[in-house]
Amino acid sequence: MTNDSTPNTPREWRKIGFIGTGHMGQALIQALVEGGRVSPAKIFATNRSPGKLKKVQELFGVTPLATNEELIDKCEIVIIAVKPQDLTSVIEPIASTFLPNQIVISLAAGFSLRSLQKLLPKVKALIRVMPNTPATIRKAVVGYCLGPEASAYGPMMEDLLSPMGLVVHAPEGELFEALTVGCGSGPGFIFELMQYWQEWIEEHGFEPEIARQMVVQTFLGAAQLAVRAEDTPLHDLQERVVSKKGVTAAGLQSMRELEIERALRYSFEKAVLRDQEISRGTAKD
Numbered sequence: 001m002t003n004d005s006t007p008n009t010p011r012e013w014r015k016i017g018f019i020g021t022g023h024m025g026q027a028l029i030q031a032l033v034e035g036g037r038v039s040p041a042k043i044f045a046t047n048r049s050p051g052k053l054k055k056v057q058e059l060f061g062v063t064p065l066a067t068n069e070e071l072i073d074k075c076e077i078v079i080i081a082v083k084p085q086d087l088t089s090v091i092e093p094i095a096s097t098f099l100p101n102q103i104v105i106s107l108a109a110g111f112s113l114r115s116l117q118k119l120l121p122k123v124k125a126l127i128r129v130m131p132n133t134p135a136t137i138r139k140a141v142v143g144y145c146l147g148p149e150a151s152a153y154g155p156m157m158e159d160l161l162s163p164m165g166l167v168v169h170a171p172e173g174e175l176f177e178a179l180t181v182g183c184g185s186g187p188g189f190i191f192e193l194m195q196y197w198q199e200w201i202e203e204h205g206f207e208p209e210i211a212r213q214m215v216v217q218t219f220l221g222a223a224q225l226a227v228r229a230e231d232t233p234l235h236d237l238q239e240r241v242v243s244k245k246g247v248t249a250a251g252l253q254s255m256r257e258l259e260i261e262r263a264l265r266y267s268f269e270k271a272v273l274r275d276q277e278i279s280r281g282t283a284k285d
């Protein structure tokens with residue numbers, strides 16, 4: 001790593017290293033390169049197995065490195081994109097090679113800034129990022145929170161992450177938990193609902209292929225309507241579908257009687273509890 005001062009604005013970005021080029025590592029590399037934020041020549045990566053590393057080299061022109069030590073030596077910004085359960089074993093052996101002026105960004109769900117600081121006592125600027133899977137098509141909601149010594153890096157993070165989709169700053173705690181569950185896990189919950197929808201349509205006689213398309217287009221159409229009418233409350237958009245004593249009204253009344261909202265809230269809170277358990281290190285398998 002050079003001795004130049006730590007990058008502060010996107011223009012000053014120098015080298016960015018990815019430890020892990022799985023789903024999220026690849027999504028972020030793709031967004032950075034295709035969004036024109038960083039030249040591929042400034043992106044370096046490692047991965048445990050060689051196949052994915054070769055793929056990001058071929059697809060995005062980033063430079064593969066043989067070891068994590070080499071990557072830390074080269075890069076001012078190090079993005080850790082390994083699974084949370086691997087994070088400690090990946091970082092512990094290389095922790096002493098980090099320099100105090102490096103910026104370390106962790107994507108690991110449930111791994112708090114405090115736990116990161118314990119693992120990386122030498123590093124001052126620690127940042128957490130919470131993407132979701134639509135990052136792969138640059139339609140993510142991606143949240144970030146800044147460690148106490150990283151407060152100056154908000155603009156840099158906004159610029160770094162914006163090619164992935166909507167960027168939201170959320171301090172660690174209740175806000176970051178809500179973002180983790182509502183958006184990080186969100187696509188998982190939405191796909192659960194979409195499967196119920198598809199099954200019900202199929203049960204009424206449609207073939208699976210067209211039933212799938214019908215559901216996807218219904219979700220997409222509703223979401224795009226909401227995007228177009230961004231100043232309109234969601235409730236008002238819903239009202240446009242509902243006529244008094246009509247078909248939709250009957251379905252909605254039943255949804256409310258069955259307390260679908262309560263069931264969803266309960267599920268979200270369960271997910272928050274799990275996130276808290278993982279953060280505290282008290283999670284049972």
Ligand SMILES: NC(=O)c1ccc[n+]([C@@H]2O[C@H](COP(=O)([O-])OP(=O)(O)OC[C@H]3O[C@@H](n4cnc5c(N)ncnc54)[C@H](OP(=O)(O)O)[C@@H]3O)[C@@H](O)[C@H]2O)c1
Pocket residue numbers: 019020021022023024025046047048049052068081082083084086090107108109130131132133184
């Ligand atoms: N997927 C999501 O929806 C989502 C949402 C929010 C946050 N995240 C976070 O994003 C992070 C990455 O998740 P993911 O879904 O991208 O997981 P993933 O696809 O399993 O990617 C993790 C990558 O890390 C590599 N790796 C493991 N040990 C390594 C080491 N010592 N050195 C270099 N690379 C190593 C793995 O290599 P192999 O090729 O050997 O497996 C794998 O390619 C996680 O911390 C997760 O919490 C994911």
